[in-house]
Amino acid sequence: MRKHLIVLLIFALLLPVAASSESEKPTFSLMGYDHTETYRDWSTNLFFERLAHRTGVTFTFQQYTESEAYHKALAGLTADGDLPDVLFKADLSPAESMQLLERGVLVDLKPFIEQYAPNLAAILVQQPEVESAITLPNGAIASLPFINEAPAQNCMWINQDWLTALKLNMPTTVDELTSVLEAFKTRDPNRNGKNDEVPLAFIGAYDLKYLAHAYGLTANDFNLFERDGKAVFMPLEPEFRTYITWLNDLYTRRLIDRDGFSTMDALRRVTDAKATPVYGILLAPLVSSVLPAEWTASYRVVPPLTYQGQQVYRTIADPVTTGTFAITAACKDAGAALAWVDYLYSEEGATLALAGQEGVDYVVDGDGTWRKTDITSQPGYLSESGIMTGTVPPGISNDAFQRRYSDQTVRNVSEQIDIVSAIAQTPFPTMPLTQEQADYIAPLQAAIGRYVDESIARWTIGEWELTDEQFAEFSQQLAALGLQEFMTFWQEKLDQHAEVHDATQ
Known part of the structure; x- marks a missing residue:
């Protein structure tokens, strides 16, 4: 009896990721957010049309153009409700990802990435810090990232x-x-x-x-x-x-x-x-x-x-943006959905998302550089063909392709930024927080951060003297604002992060 039950459970787990046959290309319902200022209509956007030609996967769209309405809709999703199959340009905070996973709305993607998303799986092996960034405290991966291969620097x-x-x-x-x-x-x-x-x-x-x-x-x-x-x-x-x-x-x-x-x-x-x-x-x-x-x-x-x-130098932002894509419990073929988004973690897919279709949106010249075609200068064309602007999509940035752009100035700027990128590090790891944790730490961070910035300004312009007494008062005020609680919180999170990181190695 127990053996039979185990077989049934395994079969049930495999159902959501059953691979589609060649004759049964799926159509998924897709929900997400792109601000109205992008002037982009997903239902007519060439990005989805071109990917459909490559993958056979098509979508029906539920596109939100206002952040407040979108996140209100996310908060109202329930496991037994009318769910979309996937969330694209999902704009999920770690707390939202955890809540939706706990409510049975989202699927834990970690068990399926290796089989259905080989491009992303390879990245996670090569860059374990990416896996750490997208892994929730319970060990699950509820949403996928965008990975900037050459992030900006200040x-x-x-x-x-x-x-x-x-x-x-x-x-x-x-x-x-x-x-x-x-x-x-x-x-x-x-x-x-x-x-x-x-x-x-x-x-x-x-x-x-x-x-x-x-x-x-x-x-x-x-x-x-x-x-x-x-x-x-x-x-x-x-x-x-x-x-x-x-x-x-x-x-x-x-x-x-x-x-x-x-x-x-x-x-x-x-x-x-x-x-x-x-x-x-x-x-x-x-x-x-x-x-x-x-x-x-x-x-x-x-x-x-x-x-x-x-x-030493600090990065301006984490190269990993979490919460860009997720699959819900309503999806009948999570394997096909994962395979679709995995294309964006390849150089070819990233190029399609960034520059469009070769020969139509851009051409590659004999020296290996590329340039945009005249059609891209038409009003509104980039909104109709591209997907990279607005809310962050899943995928990678394909820095190697961007550096081959025909404008020498653009290439020179990239090379200059490399000088800092070669040294810059993330001083403190980015870690997902539950909503309760975020609600607890946010007021402390705001009060302490504001006081530090004000103090730097006052010392710099000479409003405060550079004396032992003034620095002692600075330390005392930090303590009064809750610095000990602030540091205890982040030390505990750092310890938990180290445990999760070690577990993924």
């Missing part, structure tokens, strides 16, 4: 024309950087006879914390980093005071932007390519986000500075 972009004009070398240490900033301020590198240069431009404490790498310090957005399995709070490290003292010196000598704590990109953006450059170093992911695209070639990335013989 770089220090330096005006190479100014370095050349002043016969200066690229700075490699904090002292050399300070000397370069002093030269930018006092030696009129833009040659207009005015003292209008801004040696280093930044926006708020967020940008300034990237400069902490000059003293060997990196931390995530919540001021945490991991050292030997322990959660460490960066603002209480001994080097933090030295770093703050340096910032105050730069501000006092007008070597960093005096408006850095009150400006924003919209206010400092330069659109006139004929204007006189005033920025020596710009902290930004891309020069073109602030300055004219024509100026991009004049800027180079400053390699992470060396401190005590080592270079």
